[in-house]
Amino acid sequence: MQQTNPASTSKDFLLSVEGLTVSFDGFKAVNDLSFYVDENEIRVIIGPNGAGKTTVLDLICGRTKATAGSIRFRDKELTRMREHEIVHAGVGRKFQNPSIYEDLTVFENLELSFPRGRGVFGALAFKRDAEVVSRVEEIAEMIFLKNQLKTEAAILSHGQKQWLEIGMLLIQSPELLMLDEPVAGMSVSERVKTAELLHRIIQDHSVIVIEHDMKFVQDIAHRVTVMHQGKVLSEGSMDHVQHDPKVIEVYLGH
Amino acid sequence: MNTTLYTRREWIALAIVAALILIVFPVTMDVFRLNLVGKYLTYAFVAVGLVLCWGHGGILSLGQGIFFGLGGYCMAMFLKLEASSPENTAIQSTPGIPDFMDWNQVTELPFWWVPFKSFPFAAAAVILVPVVFAYVIGAAMFKRRVGGVYFAIITQAIAAILTILIIGQQGYTGGVNGITDLRTLLGWDIRTDSAKFILYFVNAVLLIAVLVLGQMVRMSKFGRLLIAMRDKEDRVRFSGYSVADFKIFIFCLAAAFSAIGGAMFTLQVGFMSPSFVGIVPSIEMVIFAAVGGRLSLFGAVYGALIVNWAKTSFSETFPELWLFAMGGLFIAVVMAFPNGLAGLYRSHVEPFLAKLTRKSPPSPAPDTAPVEAVKLAAE
Ligand SMILES: Nc1ncnc2c1ncn2[C@@H]1O[C@H](COP(=O)(O)OP(=O)(O)OP(=O)(O)O)[C@@H](O)[C@H]1O
Numbered sequence: 354m355q356q357t358n359p360a361s362t363s364k365d366f367l368l369s370v371e372g373l374t375v376s377f378d379g380f381k382a383v384n385d386l387s388f389y390v391d392e393n394e395i396r397v398i399i400g401p402n403g404a405g406k407t408t409v410l411d412l413i414c415g416r417t418k419a420t421a422g423s424i425r426f427r428d429k430e431l432t433r434m435r436e437h438e439i440v441h442a443g444v445g446r447k448f449q450n451p452s453i454y455e456d457l458t459v460f461e462n463l464e465l466s467f468p469r470g471r472g473v474f475g476a477l478a479f480k481r482d483a484e485v486v487s488r489v490e491e492i493a494e495m496i497f498l499k500n501q502l503k504t505e506a507a508i509l510s511h512g513q514k515q516w517l518e519i520g521m522l523l524i525q526s527p528e529l530l531m532l533d534e535p536v537a538g539m540s541v542s543e544r545v546k547t548a549e550l551l552h553r554i555i556q557d558h559s560v561i562v563i564e565h566d567m568k569f570v571q572d573i574a575h576r577v578t579v580m581h582q583g584k585v586l587s588e589g590s591m592d593h594v595q596h597d598p599k600v601i602e603v604y605l606g607h
Numbered sequence: 608m609n610t611t612l613y614t615r616r617e618w619i620a621l622a623i624v625a626a627l628i629l630i631v632f633p634v635t636m637d638v639f640r641l642n643l644v645g646k647y648l649t650y651a652f653v654a655v656g657l658v659l660c661w662g663h664g665g666i667l668s669l670g671q672g673i674f675f676g677l678g679g680y681c682m683a684m685f686l687k688l689e690a691s692s693p694e695n696t697a698i699q700s701t702p703g704i705p706d707f708m709d710w711n712q713v714t715e716l717p718f719w720w721v722p723f724k725s726f727p728f729a730a731a732a733v734i735l736v737p738v739v740f741a742y743v744i745g746a747a748m749f750k751r752r753v754g755g756v757y758f759a760i761i762t763q764a765i766a767a768i769l770t771i772l773i774i775g776q777q778g779y780t781g782g783v784n785g786i787t788d789l790r791t792l793l794g795w796d797i798r799t800d801s802a803k804f805i806l807y808f809v810n811a812v813l814l815i816a817v818l819v820l821g822q823m824v825r826m827s828k829f830g831r832l833l834i835a836m837r838d839k840e841d842r843v844r845f846s847g848y849s850v851a852d853f854k855i856f857i858f859c860l861a862a863a864f865s866a867i868g869g870a871m872f873t874l875q876v877g878f879m880s881p882s883f884v885g886i887v888p889s890i891e892m893v894i895f896a897a898v899g900g901r902l903s904l905f906g907a908v909y910g911a912l913i914v915n916w917a918k919t920s921f922s923e924t925f926p927e928l929w930l931f932a933m934g935g936l937f938i939a940v941v942m943a944f945p946n947g948l949a950g951l952y953r954s955h956v957e958p959f960l961a962k963l964t965r966k967s968p969p970s971p972a973p974d975t976a977p978v979e980a981v982k983l984a985a986e
């Protein structure tokens with residue numbers, strides 16, 4: 354598959370994924386995949402179920418080890434780094450199913466994600482000072498949870514859990530956020546608020562979003578990458594990929 | 608804010624535990640019984656470690672006897688060498704070495720026994736040997752992401768192997784009988800009633816220190832991370848923490864607590880043997896923590912006291928039934944009262960007490976919240 358991206362220009366990308374391949378017992382969930390993300394870009398990855406979208410994020414954040422290929426983030430090769438080091442480098446990841454600490458409060462969830470005291474002894478000595486409190490409150494406000502700070506995360510609604518997890522990423526101040534289906538399971542009004550939130554986020558972050566909701570994609574995407582069977586099927590503006598016959602075939606084919 | 612170490616309710620709990628073991632027991636019991644309670648309390652050190660490691664961190668170790676035993680053996684080696692002075696052992700074919708070595712035709716003190724002649728060395732070894740061993744196990748397992756049931760089984764296996772090793776190397780370890788006939792600590796006879804009385808208090812004060820230390824860990828961000836790791840290990844990793852390092856630390860801390868318990872056991876009971884190292888004692892120690900409430904540091908103390916008291920009374924009358932009773936108790940606690948005595952206390956006794964003490968003010972809402980004391984950390 355040829356690449357439909359400007360790889361030849363010597364521009365510095367925030368994230369360059371090249372020839373990425375992962376094989377699960379011979380099954381190539383991601384197969385020689387390449388794509389590039391610019392600074393302050395909001396990139397949406399779409400594709401049918403099982404296309405390998407989540408697996409790509411798993412590879413970038415170190416949850417799954419690549420069989421071949423490279424993932425460069427700024428000047429760092431992520432394929433050789435451990436998960437928490439990738440986080441320290443500035444990559445945050447939201448999971449497809451909200452992954453938060455159910456037994457802790459909203460405040461504690463955000464506080465644990467605050468980027469200080471990340472070593473064993475740092476965590477023992479960590480003090481909840483004014484800086485932490487004000488940052489937690491600031492983020493809580495952004496994610497519409499400022500009145501729920503003392504609420505146990507387990508009893509939040511599904512949509513609120515999604516927001517909380519986004520907040521947990523934001524407080525890490527990552528350069529690149531990766532969101533796996535952030536509006537899945539959300540009501541219409543929650544979707545609108547989430548789109549609003551994303552628009553605020555992209556002012557100073559680069560974002561990769563996986564999403565199925567086309568209306569939502571249209572609303573936020575700068576560029577769209579369509580994946581199919583572990584490969585890039587098409588890439589470009591929403592308008593471009595929507596009219597790409599290959600994309601139409603795949604989406605109508607099931 | 609998390610600057611307060613204890614809530615009011617926990618201050619009261621701490622005061623009750625301290626009053627019980629520092630005043631009530633010594634006042635009401637004769638030295639024999641007090642010594643017995645002191646022995647039970649040495650297991651509480653292990654249970655407190657398990658509350659942190661297992662209850663909070665979700666790391667179930669079925670091999671805490673390893674660390675209790677290693678701590679106990681380090682102390683026993685020192686005491687044994689002191690009891691084996693050439694004068695005391697003049698009738699042996701090689702005077703000056705422990706009696707069991709002489710019986711096993713060992714004619715020279717093994718090199719690794721020699722440093723245990725020094726008390727500072729032995730005292731440091733009580734903590735360091737188990738902690739280093741825990742570090743090695745932890746690093747090997749947690750860095751490879753071995754956890755859950757697999758980790759539990761591996762710790763069991765190590766406990767079993769260590770027991771076999773100790774029993775097999777009779778000439779160097781005292782074998783199945785262990786290291787017995789311990790007499791003095793730096794010339795102070797530990798077999799007398801007054802020594803037992805003093806050692807009881809040393810043990811009690813150490814236990815309270817360990818409880819406070821445990822609380823400090825629990826109330827720190829580390830404590831909240833333990834809960835987070837138990838529930839969503841992956842998320843913790845992607846919040847930028849090296850999960851393995853945290854697991855190794857808490858496992859080592861639990862080992863250190865167990866080791867102090869083991870050393871105090873040796874001092875108070877006067878011997879150490881492989882029967883405190885293996886599979887059965889290790890499982891019993893988990894039961895103490897489970898019965899007390901695996902999220903409650905104080906519960907660990909009550910769990911150790913009550914189960915051991917029951918064991919002593921029960922096994923005097925029906926020794927062969929004890930193991931079944933113990934198994935039944937464990938299943939009952941896990942199935943019906945997952946938060947143990949502490950959970951029952953919070954859900955039944957506390958609302959009742961609240962009603963009694965606050966009769967006049969209009970209906971104070973009883974604290975029906977679940978036991979997770981963790982939430983208090985947010986206040
Ligand atoms: N750890 C794994 N072991 C084996 N197969 C895997 C593993 N992870 C993913 N797969 C397979 O890889 C393929 C791609 O999965 P992935 O979750 O990346 O799809 P997706 O595009 O995110 O789909 P969805 O839209 O349903 O979330 C699937 O066929 C899946 O079964």
Ligand SMILES: [Mg+2]
Nearest residue numbers: 406407408449
């Ligand atoms: Mg997916």
